[in-house]
Amino acid sequence: MFIANVLSEALLYLCFSILLGSFILQLVPETARPQIKISKGLLLTATLGVAFLSFVPVLKIILYLYKDLGLGMTVKSVLLNFEVGKSWVRTAVISFILLIFLIPIRLDKKRIFSFIGLIFTIILINVRGSASHASSIAGWQGYFTHSTHFLAVCTWIGILVTVSWFSKNHANWQRFLKWFTPVAGACLVLIALTGFDLMSYTMNEGDYVNSWSLSWGQALLLKHLAIAPLLAYAFINSILIRKKLSSDSAFNPLPWTRLESVVVLLIFSMTGALGQESPPHNIQTTLSESGYSPLFTFIHDGKVAFPLHFSPGLMSIGLFILAFIFLGMIILTFTKKAPKMMSIITSILFILAGYLALMLAV
Numbered sequence: 001m002f003i004a005n006v007l008s009e010a011l012l013y014l015c016f017s018i019l020l021g022s023f024i025l026q027l028v029p030e031t032a033r034p035q036i037k038i039s040k041g042l043l044l045t046a047t048l049g050v051a052f053l054s055f056v057p058v059l060k061i062i063l064y065l066y067k068d069l070g071l072g073m074t075v076k077s078v079l080l081n082f083e084v085g086k087s088w089v090r091t092a093v094i095s096f097i098l099l100i101f102l103i104p105i106r107l108d109k110k111r112i113f114s115f116i117g118l119i120f121t122i123i124l125i126n127v128r129g130s131a132s133h134a135s136s137i138a139g140w141q142g143y144f145t146h147s148t149h150f151l152a153v154c155t156w157i158g159i160l161v162t163v164s165w166f167s168k169n170h171a172n173w174q175r176f177l178k179w180f181t182p183v184a185g186a187c188l189v190l191i192a193l194t195g196f197d198l199m200s201y202t203m204n205e206g207d208y209v210n211s212w213s214l215s216w217g218q219a220l221l222l223k224h225l226a227i228a229p230l231l232a233y234a235f236i237n238s239i240l241i242r243k244k245l246s247s248d249s250a251f252n253p254l255p256w257t258r259l260e261s262v263v264v265l266l267i268f269s270m271t272g273a274l275g276q277e278s279p280p281h282n283i284q285t286t287l288s289e290s291g292y293s294p295l296f297t298f299i300h301d302g303k304v305a306f307p308l309h310f311s312p313g314l315m316s317i318g319l320f321i322l323a324f325i326f327l328g329m330i331i332l333t334f335t336k337k338a339p340k341m342m343s344i345i346t347s348i349l350f351i352l353a354g355y356l357a358l359m360l361a362v
Contacts, residue, residue, distance in 0.1 A: 006269055007269070008053045008056040009053075009056070009268075009271065010265065010268040010269045010271070011049060011053055012049065012050065012053040012054060012056075013153070013154070013157075013268040013271065014046075014049075014161070014265070014268060015045075015046040015047075015049035015050050015053065016046075016050060016121065016124070016125065016150075016154045016158070017153075017154045017157045017158035017161055017162075018042065018043075018046045018158060018161060018162060019043065019046050019047065019050070019117070019121045019158070020118070020121050020122075020125075020151075020154045020155055020158040021154075021155075021157070021158025021159045021160070021161055021162035021163070022036075022038045022042075022043060022107070022114075022117075022158070022162050022166075023107070023114045023115075023117040023118040023121060024114075024118065024155065024158065024159055025159060025162055025163060026038075026107045026108065026111065026113075026114035027111055027114050027115060027118070028179070030172075031172060031175065032172060032175045032176060032178075032179060033163065033172055033175070033176045034163060034167040034168070034169055034170055034171050034172055034173060034176060035167065035168040035169055035171060036162065036163065036166050036167055036168070037166055037167075037168050038107065038162065038166050040102070040103075040106075042166075043102050043107075043117075044099060044102060044103070047095055047098050047099045047102060048095070048099065050091065050095050050124060051091060051092045051095035051096070054087075054088050054091045054092075054128070055088055055092075057084050057088075058078060058079070058082075058084055058085050058088045061078050061082060061084065061085070062074050062075055062078055065077075065078070083130075083131050083136065084131050086131075087127055087128070087130060087131030088131075090127045091124060091127050091128070094120060094123055094124055094127065095124065097120070098117065098120040098121075098124075101116065101117070101120070102117065122151065125147055125150050125151050125154065126143075126147050128146075128147070128150060129143045129144070129146040129147030129150060130143050130147075132146040132147075133146075133201070133202070134146040134198050134201045137201045137202075138201055142198075142201055145194050145197045145198055145201075146194075146198060148190060148194050149190070149191060149194035149195060149198060152186075152187040152188075152190040152191045152194065153187070153191055155183070155187050156183070156184050156187035156188065156191070157261075157264050159180060159183070159184075160184075160257060160260060160261055160264065161261045161264065163176070163180075163257065164254060164257040164258045164260070164261045165258065165261065167254060170252050170253055170254055173241075173245060173253055174242065174245055174246075177237075177238060177241070177242050180238075181238045184234065184238070188231075188234075199220075202216075203283065207283055209308050209309075209310050209362060210283050210306065210307050210308050211283060212293075212296060212308065212358070212359070212362065213283070213287060213292050213293060213296050213306060213308060214283065214286055214287065214290070214292070214293050214296075215290075215293040215294070215295075216286075217293070218293045218295050218296060219270055221355065221358065222270050222351065222355065223267060223270040223271060225350070225351045225354045225355055226263065226266055226267045226270060226351055227267065228327055228350065228354070229263050229327065229330055229347035229350055229351070230260065230263045230264065230267065232327055232330040232331055232347075233256070233259060233260035233263060233330070233343075234260065235331065236256055236260075236330075236331060236334045237253065237256055237257050237260055240331070240334055240335070241253045241256060255340055256334065256340070259340055259343055259344065262344065263344075263347060283306075284306065287306060296359070299356075299359045299360070300359075300362075308362040309362065310361055310362055311361060311362070312357075312361040313360065313361070315360050316356075316357045316358070316360040316361040317357075319353050319354075319356050319357035319360065320353075320354070320357045322353045322357075323350050323353035323354040323357055326346045326347075326349045326350035326353060327346075327350045329342075329343075329346040330343050330346050330347055330350070333346065
């Protein structure tokens with residue numbers, strides 16, 4: 001069940017990203033992007049995916065309660081009284097309207113179609129934000145922060161995934177990078193700022209290291225570590241490839257953007273895992289109720305007492321150095337024209353070495 005929940009959350013992020021990326025790219029002049037071919041079936045599937053995959057958290061609550069109240073009464077109660085249920089009803093209605101809108105039209109015929117689709121997708125993102133954990137804690141501030149964070153993620157990743165997998169060629173790539181690089185940079189800044197703000201809603205300042213003792217903190221740490229290889233790919237695809245194209249116009253950048261999108265899917269999966277764990281509003285209370293993370297106890301064998309203290313030793317420092325070597329090797333695989341699979345392997349090795357370095361430092 002846990003794996004199914006993680007997969008559904010990752011696919012939900014992907015559906016939102018494909019919709020947002022498709023609509024945005026169709027609004028961009030053809031001279032400022034590669035030729036894009038997005039099938040009607042993909043857009044309809046992504047729209048249906050938003051509706052059905054958003055139902056998974058509702059289904060979890062129904063399965064948890066129905067034995068006591070009965071299935072019919074539970075479904076009615078969850079959909080009408082629970083915020084997550086009411087949010088799903090709104091999501092389903094808007095998704096259905098978007099689906100009906102998309103069936104007869106072609107995005108490449110009139111830009112107004114893409115603009116309308118973009119508005120519907122942003123509304124769906126805001127509906128998701130209204131039912132977020134941050135919204136339940138901090139009201140409109142939490143809603144705004146979560147919605148902005150999610151919108152920035154889906155904008156950056158949506159354009160990346162769409163242009164990587166649905167471009168018919170790599171024409172106009174220099175012109176594409178000219179506007180996409182600052183857009184991605186702005187999204188990255190927004191993601192970082194809103195991400196730190198979202199963390200403040202779930203745990204006290206200074207408890208980041210202590211959160212590693214919990215499964216929620218483990219998922220958050222792995223997600224943060226996976227961002228570093230993503231930034232390395234972003235550096236390759238924005239700076240190095242631009243230089244490469246200036247000297248070799250026949251060079252095809254698409255395989256490298258697709259590698260970046262693979263790392264994105266890894267981060268989506270970790271985000272999905274994060275959503276399956278209870279946020280530690282009070283870490284000591286959560287520890288007393290659910291205990292230490294199995295991953296944490298596997299490494300420390302129950303020998304570390306709470307609160308945790310970050311104190312790197314010789315072993316952890318060596319692993320830190322090794323992790324940064326692996327990170328540098330991601331860039332070297334591009335400059336030295338090594339097999340592209342090597343960049344994926346070194347990305348995984350960076351995450352592994354960085355994780356062990358941090359775990360052994362507490």
